[in-house]
Amino acid sequence: MLLARIGPTLLFSPIAGVIADRWDRKKVMVFCDLARGALILTLPFVETVGRTIPILNPVVLLFIISAALEMLTLAWQPAKDATVPDMVDNPKHFTHAYSLLLIAAYATFPLSGVIFGLLAKFSEFLGNATGSAALGDNPELVAFILDSATFLVSAGLTLTLRMAPRPTKQEPLNLKATRQELVDGLRFLFSHQMIRPWVLGIGGTFAGIGTFMSMAPFFLSDVLGGGSGSFGLLVAAVGTGLGTGFLMAGPASQHFQKDIIFSSVVISMGVSMVIFGSVSTLTSALMFASLCGVFAGFAYPCGYALIQEKLGPNLRGRVSAAINSVVRLAIVGAAAVAPALVKIIDKASPGPVTVFDQSIDIRGIRVAMWIGGLLILLAGVVTTKAIGARRHQPRAGSGMFLVFEGGEGSGKTTQIELLRHYVTARGHKVVVTCEPGGTEIGRKIRELLLDPANKGMSDKAEALLYAADRAQHVEECIRPALEDGAIVICDRYIDSSIAYQGLVRGLGADQIRAISRWGTGGLFPDMVFLLDYEASLGLERAGAPDRIEQEGVEFHRRVREAYRLLAERHANRYLILDGSKSPQEVAAVVCKKVELMLAAREEAPAVGAPAEAELI
Numbered sequence: 071m072l073l074a075r076i077g078p079t080l081l082f083s084p085i086a087g088v089i090a091d092r093w094d095r096k097k098v099m100v101f102c103d104l105a106r107g108a109l110i111l112t113l114p115f116v117e118t119v120g121r122t123i124p125i126l127n128p129v130v131l132l133f134i135i136s137a138a139l140e141m142l143t144l145a146w147q148p149a150k151d152a153t154v155p156d157m158v159d160n161p162k163h164f165t166h167a168y169s170l171l172l173i174a175a176y177a178t179f180p181l182s183g184v185i186f187g188l189l190a191k192f193s194e195f196l197g198n199a200t201g202s203a204a205l206g207d208n209p210e211l212v213a214f215i216l217d218s219a220t221f222l223v224s225a226g227l228t229l230t231l232r233m234a235p236r237p238t239k240q241e242p243l244n245l246k247a248t249r250q251e252l253v254d255g256l257r258f259l260f261s262h263q264m265i266r267p268w269v270l271g272i273g274g275t276f277a278g279i280g281t282f283m284s285m286a287p288f289f290l291s292d293v294l295g296g297g298s299g300s301f302g303l304l305v306a307a308v309g310t311g312l313g314t315g316f317l318m319a320g321p322a323s324q325h326f327q328k329d330i331i332f333s334s335v336v337i338s339m340g341v342s343m344v345i346f347g348s349v350s351t352l353t354s355a356l357m358f359a360s361l362c363g364v365f366a367g368f369a370y371p372c373g374y375a376l377i378q379e380k381l382g383p384n385l386r387g388r389v390s391a392a393i394n395s396v397v398r399l400a401i402v403g404a405a406a407v408a409p410a411l412v413k414i415i416d417k418a419s420p421g422p423v424t425v426f427d428q429s430i431d432i433r434g435i436r437v438a439m440w441i442g443g444l445l446i447l448l449a450g451v452v453t454t455k456a457i458g459a460r461r462h463q464p465r466a467g468s469g470m471f472l473v474f475e476g477g478e479g480s481g482k483t484t485q486i487e488l489l490r491h492y493v494t495a496r497g498h499k500v501v502v503t504c505e506p507g508g509t510e511i512g513r514k515i516r517e518l519l520l521d522p523a524n525k526g527m528s529d530k531a532e533a534l535l536y537a538a539d540r541a542q543h544v545e546e547c548i549r550p551a552l553e554d555g556a557i558v559i560c561d562r563y564i565d566s567s568i569a570y571q572g573l574v575r576g577l578g579a580d581q582i583r584a585i586s587r588w589g590t591g592g593l594f595p596d597m598v599f600l601l602d603y604e605a606s607l608g609l610e611r612a613g614a615p616d617r618i619e620q621e622g623v624e625f626h627r628r629v630r631e632a633y634r635l636l637a638e639r640h641a642n643r644y645l646i647l648d649g650s651k652s653p654q655e656v657a658a659v660v661c662k663k664v665e666l667m668l669a670a671r672e673e674a675p676a677v678g679a680p681a682e683a684e685l686i
């Protein structure tokens with residue numbers, strides 16, 4: 071049965087990925103749900119059919135249905151996984167979303183066990199009461215009908231979901247193109263220097279998990295003498311751990327970087343498994359098994375969120391599918407190899423040895439656990455190294471991107487001039503620019519934006535015009551300058567839009583950030599200098615008011631609050647400057663900070679390049 075479920079994975083999974091990427095994901099999911107519901111409905115009748123039509127052996131039929139169910143799941147799963155980033159705007163919430171998916175998938179297992187039991191009883195009762203032969207013969211019938219109905223409900227729910235329309239070409243699937251896309255997906259996975267270590271990491275981790283799954287029950291019952299009841303205890307211990315990990319991964323990812331959480335929990339899981347394989351009492355074994363569960367529960371949603379976050383929407387399905395294959399292969403491979411390994415080691419085992427006055431029986435199962443644990447540990451190290459390598463990757467050339475933000479008349483222009491002198495005098499190439507209007511096209515957009523005659527401009531049109539100006543600015547001016555190694559000093563950038571349009575106009579910080587992220591290809595500044603200054607005084611300084619300046623002092627007070635909020639939330643890339651101090655005092659603080667950043671850049675090029683800049 072296991073073979074029937076795993077076999078198709080290897081053949082069908084990559085194709086399923088292409089389907090998820092090329093076809094309307096919603097249709098794929100609805101079709102798979104309906105087909106799975108229908109197949110499940112046939113299960114109770116397999117035996118009857120087999121009895122009446124001799125060539126249809128019930129076992130063979132079960133194999134076929136099982137394989138078909140698996141294939142449908144294989145097509146459904148990448149479509150589902152790839153849809154999450156379309157529905158969750160902010161990558162910060164990906165981990166939460168994947169945790170929820172996993173909780174929905176696994177936490178309901180115990181519940182379904184109970185429901186199945188109850189329904190079987192109910193069905194028996196119905197059979198007796200009505201004298202129905204169908205129910206009497208198949209006590210599972212009602213449970214299967216309910217199960218099938220859940221797929222119908224799922225299909226219905228999926229239909230109501232609002233998803234982003236598919237950006238890919240919609241021409242019919244042709245085999246040659248499929249093969250090419252398949253090759254593209256696999257090549258991407260194994261050649262991309264950022265993704266490859268993650269795939270290796272996931273493979274290693276699941277090989278370890280496969281060893282654990284196949285050997286841990288025997289370890290508890292045979293080596294630690296836990297008897298047959300220990301299997302239930304193990305499931306409970308690991309299950310509780312997993313659940314805890316799933317629940318905690320989302321909140322944790324808000325405070326720590328996902329890649330750091332991922333690699334450290336994978337390493338911790340490896341260590342816990344090695345200890346698990348070394349202990350000699352049932353209680354401590356269960357404790358460490360539970361700990362393995364906690365770490366696995368953390369790692370899964372984080373790893374998933376990480377990979378999805380790094381992928382463009384057109385490759386997500388294929389990469390998810392390829393990862394599914396890697397996971398299944400690793401688990402099945404380990405489950406097949408581990409028992410053989412245990413046998414070989416047991417034959418060669420020297421028997422109990424004494425370490426630190428402790429007698430440890432070197433049994434094959436222990437060695438298998440150690441190897442599994444070490445595999446996971448190694449996987450953790452590979453991914454940690456990948457993080458290190460990525461951190462040291464220069465972002466775009468070796469330039470530096472500095473932005474000045476603040477309300478009207480807060481003194482940005484003066485500070486920018488002072489900083490320009492400072493860095494030019496130290497021999498650096500400098501490009502000073504501004505938004506809106508840093509390019510020829512941008513200047514036309516600026517006229518539209520600031521002309522007091524355009525009173526009727528809608529907030530959204532305004533936000534999009536600022537974003538359009540920025541997209542042009544990055545492509546034409548900022549990115550080439552950075553690639554050329556220049557220090558780019560920009561008067562206003564994305565944070566202006568987040569403060570003015572996102573927070574004060576109320577269009578939403580996440581939405582505005584997402585538009586600018588798209589428009590700029592994810593280029594965020596290395597440092598934002600915020601000139602914080604009383605709004606009414608700034609407006610007095612500003613001179614003849616343009617369309618935005620005409621908004622009144624209350625509007626500009628809220629702009630100031632919005633900036634302060636942003637600076638608090640992103641303290642690592644913001645420096646707040648007191649605009650009421652003398653320009654020289656403020657400039658001294660700015661220059662000192664830039665000096666430090668330049669020194670750090672000399673030591674390690676582009677260390678700490680903002681994560682957003684690395685989105686593919």
Ligand code: TYD
Binds near residue numbers: 568
């Ligand atoms: P500008 O004269 O350049 O202002 P300042 O001299 O204060 O920098 O005009 C830019 C105006 O546009 C300013 O009022 C702020 C506003 N603005 C936004 O509302 N959103 C944005 O994304 C940007 C870049 C500017």
